Amino acid sequence: MNVLVIGSGGREHAIAWKLKQSSRVDRVFVASGNAGTASDAENIPIAVTDIDALVKFAKENHVGMTIVGPEVPLVAGLADIFAAENLPVFGPSKEAAELEGSKVFCKNLLRQGLVPTADFQTFSDAEQAVAYLEDREDVPVVVKADGLAAGKGVYVCDGREDAVRAVLEIGQDKKFGEAGNQIVIEERLNGQEASVLAITDGRTILTLEPAQDHKRAYDGDLGPNTGGMGAYCPTPVLTDEQLYWTNEHILVPTVHAMKRCRRPFRGVLYAGLMLTHQGPKVLEYNVRFGDPECQPILMRLKTDLLDICESTWEGRLDRLPPLEWDPRPAVCVVMAADGYPESARKGDVIRGLDEAAKLPNVKVFHAGTKLNEAHEVVTSGGRVLGVTAMGESIALAKQAAYSAVKLIRWPGAWCRKDISDKAFQKSSGSK
Numbered sequence: 001m002n003v004l005v006i007g008s009g010g011r012e013h014a015i016a017w018k019l020k021q022s023s024r025v026d027r028v029f030v031a032s033g034n035a036g037t038a039s040d041a042e043n044i045p046i047a048v049t050d051i052d053a054l055v056k057f058a059k060e061n062h063v064g065m066t067i068v069g070p071e072v073p074l075v076a077g078l079a080d081i082f083a084a085e086n087l088p089v090f091g092p093s094k095e096a097a098e099l100e101g102s103k104v105f106c107k108n109l110l111r112q113g114l115v116p117t118a119d120f121q122t123f124s125d126a127e128q129a130v131a132y133l134e135d136r137e138d139v140p141v142v143v144k145a146d147g148l149a150a151g152k153g154v155y156v157c158d159g160r161e162d163a164v165r166a167v168l169e170i171g172q173d174k175k176f177g178e179a180g181n182q183i184v185i186e187e188r189l190n191g192q193e194a195s196v197l198a199i200t201d202g203r204t205i206l207t208l209e210p211a212q213d214h215k216r217a218y219d220g221d222l223g224p225n226t227g228g229m230g231a232y233c234p235t236p237v238l239t240d241e242q243l244y245w246t247n248e249h250i251l252v253p254t255v256h257a258m259k260r261c262r263r264p265f266r267g268v269l270y271a272g273l274m275l276t277h278q279g280p281k282v283l284e285y286n287v288r289f290g291d292p293e294c295q296p297i298l299m300r301l302k303t304d305l306l307d308i309c310e311s312t313w314e315g316r317l318d319r320l321p322p323l324e325w326d327p328r329p330a331v332c333v334v335m336a337a338d339g340y341p342e343s344a345r346k347g348d349v350i351r352g353l354d355e356a357a358k359l360p361n362v363k364v365f366h367a368g369t370k371l372n373e374a375h376e377v378v379t380s381g382g383r384v385l386g387v388t389a390m391g392e393s394i395a396l397a398k399q400a401a402y403s404a405v406k407l408i409r410w411p412g413a414w415c416r417k418d419i420s421d422k423a424f425q426k427s428s429g430s431k
């Protein structure tokens with residue numbers, strides 16, 4: 001079977017790499033891919049937003065399964081259009097993707113389903129939101145733009161002054177355009193964050209082993225927010241009991257609530273959790289694999305990804321044998337370009353990729369890379385590589401990943417040095 005992966009980041013490289021290992025897969029196409037997917041799969045020059053061209057390509061090239069990496073095409077309805085053309089697709093419908101596409105929808109669904117989440121209020125008027133902030137006690141809150149804002153629409157505020165400024169940026173200055181037509185103001189929670197991803201066909205839920213991302217740019221969780229500077233899986237910050245509890249009290253009621261409101265969810269349901277001293281609470285849902293969580297998760301997953309996607313599409317996940325995992329932990333370290341996250345220096349030739357590829361249990365997933373005219377791999381984005389390694393323990397996986405990082409260089413390359421260290425400071429729910 002030929003398969004099509006939509007997207008061009010590290011997540012999509014990992015998905016393409018994993019699909020390529022399936023004995024049932026012939027060709028893996030990636031739209032539009034990067035230098036890594038150009039060597040592990042076949043890139044096609046179609047933008048993720050050009051859904052008509054993607055449909056045409058899928059038909060002409062006998063694509064039997066399309067896997068959507070990023071949220072934007074899902075929220076735009078790509079899965080519905082493919083399904084209407086009888087093209088099997090892995091990813092939720094437009095209506096189900098609202099779970100990520102609208103934080104107001106998500107919060108209301110969580111409230112209705114009695115799923116633990118931060119207390120909140122929603123506003124469609126910036127003045128009312130400001131009045132609300134001024135009327136109540138001056139406490140730490142989080143202000144969020146309703147719609148997709150590429151990870152920039154959330155303001156974690158220390159108090160009223162910050163919060164009012166956030167409301168005005170979102171609601172009055174329209175910093176995120178229409179995504180700011182509604183605003184969520186919620187209670188600020190404390191604790192460690194963890195990512196629990198599950199595959200669901202709308203009835204059966206297969207919970208994946210938990211992962212932890214590192215959103216801040218610098219060591220010790222300092223500096224600005226980024227798309228994610230590294231991740232590892234499994235994470236011990238969530239105990240087995242907490243994972244079981246999360247399944248029962250968070251994932252199951254969410255999938256049921258989606259079914260009840262006639263938006264059955266098929267695809268990857270990703271719960272971003274805060275582990276508070278009252279237990280795990282949902283910060284948000286994403287409707288696709290996380291990037292970079294996808295890289296360590298898929299490195300460890302032994303079950304054929306195509307089988308998972310097909311069972312999801314056909315609504316028969318209940319008949320899929322239990323997922324198989326490599327017991328070894330995996331750590332992914334993101335190597336970024338100079339200037340990221342504000343801007344990114346581009347076009348530098350990346351050296352040392354061949355040497356890194358020779359290390360055992362290491363895979364260098366590409367994100368912001370492309371081939372130049374001389375067929376050299378050059379940087380072309382902020383997050384450039386996701387250097388991923390497995391080891392007998394988290395510490396050894398970390399060591400293996402950083403050994404590979406040391407071999408790779410380009411001017412201005414940098415990374416966090418502490419990816420996975422939170423596994424060893426187990427103080428979930430403290431502070």
Ligand SMILES: Nc1ncnc2c1ncn2[C@@H]1O[C@H](COP(=O)(O)OP(=O)(O)O)[C@@H](O)[C@H]1O
Nearest residue numbers: 118142151152154156186187188189272283284
């Ligand atoms: N209620 C909250 N309390 C404390 N921190 C929060 C809260 N909501 C979000 N955050 C922080 O902001 C980050 C981004 O928020 P999130 O809801 O995941 O939005 P997005 O990923 O769409 O930007 C979270 O990873 C978390 O660090």
Ligand SMILES: [Mg+2]
Nearest residue numbers: 151272283284
């Ligand atoms: Mg998030």
